Amino acid sequence: MTRGEIKRRIRLLGRHYFAGDNDLDPFGLDLLITEVTNQIARSTDCYIGRRYLDIVAGTSEYCDSDLYRVKNIFVLQQDGDYVRAKLIDWADARSRDFRRTDLDTVPTHAIVFGMNRIKLYPQPSTAITNGLMIEGYAIPGDYWLYDTSGNPVTLTDAHTCPLPESGHDAVVYGVLMEKALQMRDGDAAQIYTQKYQDRVGQLESNAAVYSRRTL
Numbered sequence: 001m002t003r004g005e006i007k008r009r010i011r012l013l014g015r016h017y018f019a020g021d022n023d024l025d026p027f028g029l030d031l032l033i034t035e036v037t038n039q040i041a042r043s044t045d046c047y048i049g050r051r052y053l054d055i056v057a058g059t060s061e062y063c064d065s066d067l068y069r070v071k072n073i074f075v076l077q078q079d080g081d082y083v084r085a086k087l088i089d090w091a092d093a094r095s096r097d098f099r100r101t102d103l104d105t106v107p108t109h110a111i112v113f114g115m116n117r118i119k120l121y122p123q124p125s126t127a128i129t130n131g132l133m134i135e136g137y138a139i140p141g142d143y144w145l146y147d148t149s150g151n152p153v154t155l156t157d158a159h160t161c162p163l164p165e166s167g168h169d170a171v172v173y174g175v176l177m178e179k180a181l182q183m184r185d186g187d188a189a190q191i192y193t194q195k196y197q198d199r200v201g202q203l204e205s206n207a208a209v210y211s212r213r214t215l
Contacts, residue, residue, distance in 0.1 A: 001168045003144070004157030006033060009172050017179045029175070036174035037163060038139040040200060042068065046164055046207040049138025052150030055131030060123040062132060067116045069137040075107055075120075076131045085110040085120070166206055170199035
């Protein structure tokens with residue numbers, strides 16, 4: 001479903017929440033959809049994201065808030081191709097090979113520490129636009145679509161939800177659940193919570209099965 005279709009379904013099922021004085025915020029529903037979509041992705045590991053970061057001369061540490069578990073790191077080469085950086089651990093980083101102080105134009109190795117922070121070796125000496133391509137488990141964030149250069153496209157109602165199709169209904173019931181809690185509608189909140197949890201559980205199960213199949 002597109003964001004517009006999700007919004008229509010939410011308004012159809014929960015029209016008593018989205019009419020009159022309860023729906024004065026023109027951006028409230030959009031914000032709820034974004035937040036619930038991110039929450040579902042984070043709790044089910046169903047979304048693999050790719051983000052591009054600029055390499056800054058003299059800076060070796062980078063982070064992207066949308067990624068919460070980095071799996072692959074690629075560095076843009078002078079010929080325009082991305083080459084996967086070799087992932088090393090802290091013991092390797094303390095060895096002489098990776099502690100050299102001379103600056104190299106393009107890093108060749110990387111460490112992942114924490115959940116989504118990386119450190120490049122050797123330290124880059126030249127700024128490179130979109131020089132890092134990082135892949136991993138992620139949340140969609142504020143953008144659901146990126147162009148061919150990795151730049152985000154402003155989110156509109158025409159954009160399709162980036163979660164697997166089986167998760168689109170989870171977004172619908174997740175928003176209705178949050179709205180029912182806001183309105184202190186206990187009976188409706190209980191119903192929507194059960195429907196939301198059922199669909200998130202199914203999505204999580206599917207994500208786990210498909211993840212094992214790709215190993």
